[in-house]
Amino acid sequence: MTIRDRMSGNEAVAIAMKQMNPDVMGAFPITPSTEIPQYFSQYIADGLVDTEFVAVESEHSAMSACIGAAAAGARAVTATSSAGLAFMWELLYVAASSRLPITMAVVNRALSGPININNDHSDSMGARDSGWMQMYAETNQEVYDNFIQATLISEACRLPIMVCQDGFITSHGVSNIDLIEDEKVKEFVGTYEPENYLLKHENPLAVGPYGTSPYYMEIKRQQAQAMKDSMPVIIDVAKRFEEMTGRSYGFFEEYLMDDAEVALVIIGSSAGTGKEAVDRLRAEGKKVGLIKLRVFRPFPRIPLAEAMCKVKAVAIMDKAESFSNSGGPLFNEARNSLYDLPNKPYAVNYIYGLGGRDITVEDFYDIYQDLFVIYDNDDPGDVYRYIGVRDSRFI
């Protein structure tokens, strides 16, 4: 029986971790992810899990300890945000290239400076080329469900994974949630049984070599292949999850896309606000839809392009700047994926919500109106846009 409850996204992640009973957690507090190691430490203090908690002195050491633990043969988890993730940056690459499955809860928060504790996606988007898989969530339920699926995906692909949620919006916002029974989760995630690990009785293992030019490139190519090969794994795990819970997941969710003429592509909790705008516009007879991306790494290039091609114009929403002078990270990859298709839609970019700036139903309403103008006039105008910024020079 499903357990109906209400809780914050942080608590939901902590409960998912408790149900999985990982071997090692190395973590360091940072707003807004602090509650995760806090809840988890209490589970340890109350004897509810067998996990060794390594109370490190920094996020850099948190990731280092998780790498050490995973290489040793343990299932390792951590949680962080913003500057914490930035401080791990060097080790993110080491974890991925060492092909170690580590599950990290990322509670997305803006990067300094100026220092800001609120949500945007600049932290995990900054780590998008590190070789980690990345999943994002709209709701507390999705955060919980993603976390339970993530460890399995990560271990099957031998790639580390970030399970991202929006700081404060879902991490602290309390909402209804359906929890899965402990036993079912345990059975679903199983135990971590790596083929080779440092503590293996039969033979020693050496991890982290000096990889010179004759070897380095093959190692990178194998990482790229692993990312490619993770696509069907993500779908398989989602199918198994659906069998257990009835809740269905894919690379992205399509909301009223079948007959849509214009659409949004968006990541995270703001999709909920976007869907409200879709509903209002639909009530007015406007054919609008929304695509909510769940998996950003691997980037589901082909299926996403196909979904976008159902419409005439898309607004690709970025909650992160890349200062490239050509749009945000999601825009560049999503728009790129359309290039080879004959009947591609117009694609424009909106940077929104930086540092916790609100985006409202009205904002989305305006974006959809813009898309209809683009479609009607057959002219995208400037494709690199901002919404919600106060300075009128930049709109």
Add this chain to the structure above:
Amino acid sequence: MAHNTYNLKKEVEKKERLAGGHRLCAGCGAGVAVRGVLRALEPEDKAVVANATSCLEVSTFMYPYTAYEDSYIHTAFENAGATISGVEAAYKVLKKKGKINDTFKFIAFGGDGGTYDIGLQSLSGAMERNHDMVYVCYDNEAYMNTGIQRSSSTPRFADATTSPVGTVSPGKLQNKKNLTEIIAAHNIPYAAQTTFLGNFKDLHEKSKKAIYTKGAAFLNILAPCPRGWRYETEDLAEICRLAVDTCVWPMYEIENGKWKITYEPKKKLPVEEFLIKQGRFKHMFEPGNQWMIENTQQYVDDQWEKLQKRCK
């Protein structure tokens, strides 16, 4: 503990845990330090060796060859303490769960760059958490892997590539950081300073204590570098002896808070005898630079006196 039965001949009959064929320079102290420490492991015990990025790392684990008989992990420059913490935590929990039966020991090696400087935070965290591990610093007093840049372990007046001797500079301006005391201030069960002296008894016994003391232990091993210090490769042992007999590198340990000098020079030699063998101090012997030698002697005397007081 095999205090009275130490026999170098017998010890070297044990299977080497760092195989020959690694790419360290002739006359380098790093390999000697690693072999010396690993020799203190009981042959039936297994180990995981962690390594900070360093000469040692790039010379002993160049893909696809490892020189280590034991499991080994390198992740980055500044985090060997944290990396081995994670391995040790995994061991604890997997042992508790019955997934592992072997006895493993956890030994991290870092140079002075990876230990005194960029890795100090990670090391401090690991020591404070008191993981059952040993952190070994092979101290060659500069960033040798990148080409002899000064570190906080480089002694005053040494000629290093980022503290070069010039017309207006006498070499490094600052004194060497006392890392062993910093680590001792973590109140860990065991910390010691040693180097290669005579039949390696001091190194062996301290390594054994460090490995087989429950909780965090720290060894600081003076491990000269022929390239950086500019000595003849065959002089490695002689340089170490002079470092000890001049009290430039005192041999001592702190066991459960008790400080003890483990080697008293029969006759404390003047610092010149240590300095003159090394090209990095060559300028100190030029006309007009006598003050540098006097200053060094004064500093060494003060430090030695301070240590003797602590050990009373």
